[in-house]
Amino acid sequence: MSSLVVLAFESMTGAEEMRERMYEFQKRELITLEDAAVVVRKENGKTKVKQAHSLVGSGALGGAFWGMLIGLLFFAPWLGLIAGAAGGAIAGKLGDIGIDDSFIKEVSDTIQPGESALFLLTRDAQLERIQEEVTDMEFTIIQTNLSPDDETKLRETFAAEEVAG
Numbered sequence: 001m002s003s004l005v006v007l008a009f010e011s012m013t014g015a016e017e018m019r020e021r022m023y024e025f026q027k028r029e030l031i032t033l034e035d036a037a038v039v040v041r042k043e044n045g046k047t048k049v050k051q052a053h054s055l056v057g058s059g060a061l062g063g064a065f066w067g068m069l070i071g072l073l074f075f076a077p078w079l080g081l082i083a084g085a086a087g088g089a090i091a092g093k094l095g096d097i098g099i100d101d102s103f104i105k106e107v108s109d110t111i112q113p114g115e116s117a118l119f120l121l122t123r124d125a126q127l128e129r130i131q132e133e134v135t136d137m138e139f140t141i142i143q144t145n146l147s148p149d150d151e152t153k154l155r156e157t158f159a160a161e162e163v164a165g
Contacts, residue, residue: 002034002151003125004103005143007118008110012040014137015116016050021134022118030129035121039070045113070119103144110140 009015015038025031040048049070111117127141 001148002121002123002146003143004146005120005122005125005127005141006107006110007120008107008140008142009116009118010114010138012042012114012116014139015039015118018118018134018137018139022120025130025133029124031120031125031127032123033120034123037070037119038116039111039119040116041111041113043114100144103142106142110142 007015007018009018019036019038022031022033022036026033036051038050040050042048047070107117127143131141
């Protein structure tokens with residue numbers, strides 16, 4: 001079973017610093033990363049997304065997934081005002097693949113302007129051990145599990161959009 005994990009930091013550099021540490025954790029088999037992205041929410045509220053290609057294998061989801069998820073998390077209030085149906089369609093698509101509304105709301109409420117987050121699609125993560133080893137960093141863990149069927153739907157949905165886009 002895969003998990004979608006968000007490590008939220010109260011600084012704009014925390015997520016990138018943690019991404020660098022993930023190399024070591026992956027080598028030591030404390031975590032298996034299937035995909036990862038760093039999100040920095042600038043002081044003006046705009047977001048910058050960097051997919052971590054060097055951390056993950058060929059099973060990565062790609063930019064379509066991260067773009068849709070990050071867009072929903074940080075632009076959802078505006079989507080609702082500008083194009084309610086589009087916002088609902090995006091939320092519905094994520095709901096269809098096991099990413100529930102409460103996870104989306106918790107992540108969007110947690111990451112404020114001037115902060116950052118490391119988004120991870122993981123398997124076999126020993127988050128408690130990782131947390132014990134990074135006592136010099138403060139972060140909040142938000143996670144949701146994906147069933148094998150949900151993970152398959154996720155990959156099929158966003159692989160198709162990546163090819164079509």
